[in-house]
Amino acid sequence: MNSFISFLEKKFVPVAGRIGSQRHLVAVRDGFVSIMPLVLAGSLAVLLNSTLFTWLPFLEILKGINGNVWWGTFAIMTLLVVFSVAYNLSKSYDVNPLAAGLVSIGAFLAVTPQAHGEAGWGYIHWGYLNATGLFTGILVALIATEIFVKLMKKNLIIKLPENVPPAVGKAFAAVIPGLAAVYFFGIIGFLISQFGGNSLYDIIMTSIQKPIMGLSQGLGSAIVISILLSVFWFFGLHGGNIMEPIIQSLYMPALEANASAVQLGQAAPNIINKVFFDAFVHLGGVGATLALIVAVFIVTKKRKEYKEIAKLSAPAGIFNINEPVMFGFPIILNPILLIPFILIPGILTVISYFATVIGLVPVTYVAIPWITPVGIGGFLATGGSIMGALLAIINFALAVLIYIPFVKLADNMADKK
């Protein structure tokens, strides 16, 4: 067992490290992190409209306010992400990030269809700007920024005479690189329509996005993702940090689609989304470690250090911060705790999935901050459903029960030492 672990540590950790610090993936992740305030504002708007503003009839008339907030956040989310991914990528190259962000917005709109159905020319359909456009948006932002940054670094800039104020020169510095990036996508858009295609969006949608999104909605993918997070953590690596680019670009659009559906009075389509994991699976952090803390309080008798760490970690654990537990017990490289630590996320994912499929629990559609405590998260994420809170609590109790025998085992092994 030990040699197997050290083998993995040697092979697996460096690969994880490389993924975790890959420039473009980091830019995508940080791009999503930056727009979090807007995502939460959009979520609040949808939540209010489907709860309070529906329950209290006299508020009905004010629903338009929340509708406007939704329109300015979720409905145009891709625009936000294009800017923010380009900004973060350019920043990592130490090249003017504001310019890159603006250029990428231009590049993105250059490949966005200019006409919409019967509305005729001059209308951008919001369907290109909401989260379903994210794949296209991220791709355009990354490529446009790469073009921009490469040319900036080549110093393809217009040299001005010395007595021109430096600020003016700076404004001109980005001219050729910016021009090239926007033109590149202008040409792409032109070629696509010349060859009879509709838009880059449609091509990416049918060839990449739909298949991947479909795959991501499968129970299997959800189990793999929740277990992988635990596997990373078992090696002491921040799984969320490493996998965030994937999770965000797959499960954030899924969440947005749900929110927009609810906002428009339709059924939320995507059972598995970002909040699904936060509300029902990562109870107290990855691996449902708050349940481990409770299990220690219940059964640990001999190992004083376990109890100490449990006490120390409980306050942070309530807010889903679990590093003290991870490194304290430790869970990391701990062969006894490995089993429940990996099993539990898988089991909780399956239970939550089926509880949602059979309609016991509403589909999650409200973005919640990941520090939201167990139960409250389930309640809010499902749009104020008691069943959502109940599922989180039942999952939690089950996780405690699964941890108990392993904690006992660890306790008994303290004897033999």
Next chain:
Amino acid sequence: MIKIMLVCSAGMSTSLLVNKMLDAAKIQAIEAEIFAVPEAEIKLYIDKADIVLLAPQVRFLYGKMSKELEGSGKPLAVIDSVSYGLMNGAAVVKQVQELLGSK
């Protein structure tokens, strides 16, 4: 005055450690300014730090950070994972002193 920057994924768990380290520094009468930043904000704060410590769960950032700090002479280290788990502020302060002392 030592300015210590702690880095983790969201700046959450390191901020717990900040308080413990400040307590420990106070007892030992060490003047220190200690702050926690999420990985995404490293660049904003790196100039303000004399020494950078990585939380063990983001130790894979070591290579990237050492490039970032190249030539600045600022020490960089990964916090000992046991001290991190136990949120042992005193041990981490000691680790800082050793790093600064060994320069």
